[in-house]
Amino acid sequence: MVKMLKVPEHQVAGHIARDGKLGPLVDDEGRFFKPLQGDARGENEAKFYESFSSNKTVPDHIHRYFPVYHGTELVEASDGSGKLPHMVLEDVVSGYSNPSIMDVKIGSRTWYPDVSEEYFKKCIKKDRATTTVSLGFRVSGFKIFDHQESSFWRPEKKVVLGYKVDGARLALRKFVSSNSLADSSSAPNCAFASDVYGGSNGILSQLLELKAWFETQTLYHFNSCSILMVYEDESILMKGKEDARAQVKLVDFAHVLDGNGVIDHNFLGGLCSFIKFIKDVLESSDNRDETDACGIENGK
Amino acid sequence: MVKMLKVPEHQVAGHIARDGKLGPLVDDEGRFFKPLQGDARGENEAKFYESFSSNKTVPDHIHRYFPVYHGTELVEASDGSGKLPHMVLEDVVSGYSNPSIMDVKIGSRTWYPDVSEEYFKKCIKKDRATTTVSLGFRVSGFKIFDHQESSFWRPEKKVVLGYKVDGARLALRKFVSSNSLADSSSAPNCAFASDVYGGSNGILSQLLELKAWFETQTLYHFNSCSILMVYEDESILMKGKEDARAQVKLVDFAHVLDGNGVIDHNFLGGLCSFIKFIKDVLESSDNRDETDACGIENGK
Numbered sequence: 377m378v379k380m381l382k383v384p385e386h387q388v389a390g391h392i393a394r395d396g397k398l399g400p401l402v403d404d405e406g407r408f409f410k411p412l413q414g415d416a417r418g419e420n421e422a423k424f425y426e427s428f429s430s431n432k433t434v435p436d437h438i439h440r441y442f443p444v445y446h447g448t449e450l451v452e453a454s455d456g457s458g459k460l461p462h463m464v465l466e467d468v469v470s471g472y473s474n475p476s477i478m479d480v481k482i483g484s485r486t487w488y489p490d491v492s493e494e495y496f497k498k499c500i501k502k503d504r505a506t507t508t509v510s511l512g513f514r515v516s517g518f519k520i521f522d523h524q525e526s527s528f529w530r531p532e533k534k535v536v537l538g539y540k541v542d543g544a545r546l547a548l549r550k551f552v553s554s555n556s557l558a559d560s561s562s563a564p565n566c567a568f569a570s571d572v573y574g575g576s577n578g579i580l581s582q583l584l585e586l587k588a589w590f591e592t593q594t595l596y597h598f599n600s601c602s603i604l605m606v607y608e609d610e611s612i613l614m615k616g617k618e619d620a621r622a623q624v625k626l627v628d629f630a631h632v633l634d635g636n637g638v639i640d641h642n643f644l645g646g647l648c649s650f651i652k653f654i655k656d657v658l659e660s661s662d663n664r665d666e667t668d669a670c671g672i673e674n675g676k
Numbered sequence: 677m678v679k680m681l682k683v684p685e686h687q688v689a690g691h692i693a694r695d696g697k698l699g700p701l702v703d704d705e706g707r708f709f710k711p712l713q714g715d716a717r718g719e720n721e722a723k724f725y726e727s728f729s730s731n732k733t734v735p736d737h738i739h740r741y742f743p744v745y746h747g748t749e750l751v752e753a754s755d756g757s758g759k760l761p762h763m764v765l766e767d768v769v770s771g772y773s774n775p776s777i778m779d780v781k782i783g784s785r786t787w788y789p790d791v792s793e794e795y796f797k798k799c800i801k802k803d804r805a806t807t808t809v810s811l812g813f814r815v816s817g818f819k820i821f822d823h824q825e826s827s828f829w830r831p832e833k834k835v836v837l838g839y840k841v842d843g844a845r846l847a848l849r850k851f852v853s854s855n856s857l858a859d860s861s862s863a864p865n866c867a868f869a870s871d872v873y874g875g876s877n878g879i880l881s882q883l884l885e886l887k888a889w890f891e892t893q894t895l896y897h898f899n900s901c902s903i904l905m906v907y908e909d910e911s912i913l914m915k916g917k918e919d920a921r922a923q924v925k926l927v928d929f930a931h932v933l934d935g936n937g938v939i940d941h942n943f944l945g946g947l948c949s950f951i952k953f954i955k956d957v958l959e960s961s962d963n964r965d966e967t968d969a970c971g972i973e974n975g976k
Contacts (some may be wrong), residue, residue: 377832377839418714467959470932484785484941484942484945485784485785485786485809488808488809489804489809491955500800504789504960508787509785509789510789510938512941512942514815541936541937541938559709591948591952593954594952636841637947637950637956638810638811638949638952639842639949641784641811641812641945642812642945644945644948645784645812645880645941645942645944645945645946645948646945648891648939648941648945649938649941649944649945650938652891652892652894652938652939654941656937
């Protein structure tokens with residue numbers, strides 16, 4: 377039986393299966409097919425998923441931050457090159473109608489000990505040109521569902537990779553705002569900040585759970601790995617808080633290495649910096665709420 | 677009145693005032709005189725001390741991890757070049773008879789955004805050659821008082837800077853051991869681990885207090901800064917736990933920059949890695965104590 381695979385609708389970074397290029401595919405049953413690249417990276421990522429998915433020392437509440445792995449399968453590649461081995465993963469946005477998504481690459485470097493000089497030079501140039509060195513993370517891409525326009529708004533890749541500190545901060549505010557998407561003149565209102573970033577099921581509380589694990593885990597070093605943030609903004613507007621379905625997933629494990637008894641201080645440092653940025657958005661939107669509340673009080 | 681200044685007895689890293697070279701001096705009243713270097717570094721360090729010592733937003737329990745600053749003073753330089761401006765600091769080992777000391781440079785890089793290419797290249801070469809990149813810290817130097825020999829044991833600088841992961845781990849075990857100093861064939865016994873690293877006043881608990889501050893502070897980025905660990909091992913042997921006088925101090929602020937609203941993820945990541953190493957030493961020595969206790973029980 378031939379599976380009906382298609383190009384994912386909601387990818388915001390990485391190789392994209394378009395115009396006859398090789399990239400990931402999805403089916404209608406919530407599975408994501410990621411081609412094993414020709415070089416060692418694909419093999420390394422599959423090896424990581426094999427190791428991680430069967431690792432009993434990783435607690436269940438941590439396993440849920442990673443896409444479920446269903447092994448590898450030969451499927452028709454998106455570039456028409458015939459059947460190629462693909463990793464079969466959970467499609468983390470399956471079940472969302474109009475997910476807003478952001479991909480944030482964590483760490484203050486994307487290179488690591490023992491890489492080739494060529495790879496080192498390529499990485500460090502990009503790390504210095506983006507916020508990787510200065511912030512310990514860089515936004516790789518995002519898209520936001522604009523419920524007024526009933527369409528997605530997404531900034532150009534070139535613009536995103538050109539962010540400095542203020543650009544990254546603004547993107548994290550914009551990501552949870554209902555206004556000012558295409559319009560850069562008005563300030564993001566952070567209307568969804570408390571529903572998406574805050575609360576006991578929100579992004580911040582998930583990031584803090586990950587942080588606690590990274591403070592002690594010495595199994596893996598997650599070089600060049602991303603945090604994916606997903607939520608459904610339409611459902612917040614329609615049904616209220618419990619439906620934001622805010623979710624954090626770790627993705628991209630082509631450069632994961634054994635930890636060898638050392639914590640992943642590169643990922644952890646960047647994660648702590650990212651957490652501080654999310655907290656800052658939450659705090660400023662809390663203050664805004666209070667100001668609004670005061671305004672209402674005073675207007676009585 | 678001419679002050680009687682002398683070369684510090686207990687310096688384990690940095691420029692040393694010996695053989696007519698420029699370096700720090702101490703007096704008999706617990707003060708440490710650090711010459712302002714000719715280039716911007718000295719000025720930058722003095723500027724940091726001025727800013728930090730008067731910063732009321734830094735909590736008191738954090739101020740105590742930094743040497744007290746008494747301003748600058750013109751004193752006779754150690755290299756015979758006449759009077760030079762010196763920062764007047766607290767001599768953190770004043771009052772100790774025979775302090776064991778370790779200097780650990782924190783961070784997975786010693787360079788930072790906007791440095792010259794020359795400085796960047798010099799730093800990254802050393803960061804990759806030492807454990808700075810792999811561990812997020814490197815041991816810069818240490819000395820241990822050997823109470824059997826009544827003298828200090830210290831490894832050569834070249835040896836210390838050549839440590840890999842295992843070397844750094846061994847140094848942190850050796851630092852709190854009463855055996856195997858010059859003898860590399862027997863394993864360090866970690867006899868002082870629980871007195872020095874453990875307990876409510878020990879190194880670990882001080883490091884955790886610093887970590888909590890670094891998770892939120894966005895005032896300063898402590899590039900190329902060191903943690904100094906000091907304790908008095910003789911007094912443990914003579915008087916017991918409360919006299920280890922284990923102390924953590926941050927030193928070397930020539931490359932501190934404004935945080936500009938971003939946490940120091942480089943220092944924090946390295947600090948978390950260092951904390952994990954200290955915890956590992958403590959845990960292995962706890963296990964050893966239990967084994968010993970079992971041995972005694974069984975021998976009854």
